[in-house]
Amino acid sequence: MFCNQCEQTAHGIGCTTSLGVCGKDADVQAVQELILYGLKGMAAYANHARRLGKSDESVSAFIEEALFSTMTNVNFDLEGLFGIAMELGRKNLRVMELLDAGHVETFGRPSPAIVQAGTRPAPGILVTGHDLVDLWNLLQQVEGTEVKVYTHGEMLPAHMYPRLREHPNLAGHYGGPWQKQKQEFPRFGGPVVATTNCILIPKDDYADRIFTTRFTAVPGGTRLVGDDYGPVIAKARECGPLQEVRQGTFQVGYHRTVLLDAAPTIVEAVKAGQISRFFVIGGCDGAEPGRNYFSDYAANTPPDSFILTLGCGKYRILDRDHGTHLGLPRLMDMGQCNDAYGAIQVALALADAFGCGVNDLPLTLVVSWFEQKAVAVLLTLLSLDVKGITIGPNAPAFITPKVFRSLQERFDLRLTGPDALVDLKLAIS
Incomplete structure (x- = not known):
């Protein structure tokens, strides 16, 4: 060439x-x-x-x-x-x-729900990734059996949809973000179905329990080309009942439809000085040092503010009780990374209600950066001329200093600093 x-x-x-x-x-x-x-x-x-x-x-x-x-x-x-x-x-x-x-x-139309975390003493299958169609197909095939199904990682928001939540074989959620798979999957004890890219190359001691769908594949795992989950169900029965484990609960379901229904009340509360700010804290998480920035940031947000979260970055802030405000949880899980669409729609609706632009709202976006879908979502926000977004903990490795400076000049794009509290004070000042 x-x-x-x-x-x-x-x-x-x-x-x-x-x-x-x-x-x-x-x-x-x-x-x-x-x-x-x-x-x-x-x-x-x-x-x-x-x-x-x-x-x-x-x-x-x-x-x-x-x-x-x-x-x-x-x-x-x-x-x-x-x-x-x-x-x-x-x-x-x-x-x-x-x-x-x-x-x-x-x-079905999403609604808030409390999700039990942990496992029950019955054969179980863990589903990770993003594809809710795979989850639904699996649930249909285990219906009427003793086999229970659990969500993992980015599948947690499945519980906000009534058709999925009400299925008798969907038993709850197990584990946390994708980067903890090598610790969590061996302890789960049953087969794991990985529906998308959020799967790590498994260790030998559990590789025979990993199943992947369509084009997702890992060494040692079993790739399912079609929608027949018979091999997974057979493996669950072979592995036998899981141990009973209780890991607390998660609250999910603050989809855009839920928040837009509450928009008039939210607008009045802002006008009355009862809500100081909205923070969007989430995104695509990683495992490298420095990502505690996001948990530190969320932990110190004002008690009269709300935190909207989505993507696997939510696991950085879900393990802390952020309290309630105006009868609502201060931390609201909006869904998967693709549900950034919902956050955008809520922001546009609030801007319309206040007769201002999105950049004039009491809104701060602090987004953890990791992979390709994060790039697509960031470009969506920039294409809407959303300014002042903070990303981190590092700039994308493929972006040159000149290109990043251009993004900073055009959109006031910012990098996370070494101290989350310093950045938070600047955001609310």
């Missing part, structure tokens, strides 16, 4: 010329990477929506064209690439809207 910009021959993987990007322009490559990661995240959401019967031809066409823009010698214009990234954000909003509609129409 030859780059016609710097007149160099590609030297293989790792050479920017081999990516179709001029080796002299790392900034162009950075924005192309931003687009590629965003496309991967958006494609994941679009796949979930399609399985629920929801799709949009304009989204599919955009994915094709945006991918083409990152090919060899196609687009070296930095501003043009920024424009594609912003359009990606707008298209991802549409995808999340489709997925939200698919979930509500298929599984």
Whole structure:
């Protein structure tokens, strides 16, 4: 491959010329990477929506064209690439809207619920990942049997949908975020079904209990190509009854529909000075040091404020009682990472009620950053011109200093600092 910009021959993987990007322009490559990661995240959401019967031809066409823009010698214009990234954000909003509609129409209008955490003394199956259709298919196949099903990680919000919550074989939730799998899965004792990308390569002592769906796969696990969960059910019976474990409870279900129903009351409370601020604290979590920033931040928010959380980042702040305010829990779980659509809709509704822009609301966004879907969601927020978002604990590794400075200048994008309390004081000052 030859780059016609710097007149160099590609030297293989790792050479920017081999990516179709001029080796002299790392900034162009950075924005192309931003687009590629965003496309991967958006494609994941679009796949979930399609399985629920929801799709949009304009989204599919955009994915094709945006991918083409990152090919060899196609687009070296930095501003043009920024424009594609912003359009990606707008298209991802549409995808999340489709997925939200698919979930509500298929599984019922969400409502707050208390979820028992732990296991019962019966054969059990743990379901992790994001795909609620997989969970529903499994529940249908164990219905009428002694086998119980438990959610894990990003499947916790399944309990806010009545059709899933009321299924007699859905027994509760087990464990925490994806990064604790290697400690939690051996202790679970039954088979685990991984429905999406949030699966770690298993250790040998439990790999034979890992089942994955469709294109998700790990060494040592069993990949299910179709929707037949017979092998998983057989493994659950082979493993025998789980130990009875009590891990407390979780409160879920503050979906956008719930909060929008309460919008008039919330607006009046803000006007009366009873609510000082809303914080959105969540996102895609990781395991590296520094992520205690988010738990420290949430723990010190004012007692007359509310915290909205979503994504696996919620597990950083769910283990603390944040109390109540105005008869409501101060910490409200809105759902999975894709339910950022709901947070956006709530913000837009409040802005409309107050006759102001989203950036004028008493709203602070503090988002943990990790993977492709986080890129897609961030681009959606930026495409809506939401300013002052704090991300962290580090800037994306593929973003060059010049590109990050541009994002800071355009959107007041901020990085988490070394001290959460200092950043919190700046946010509420």
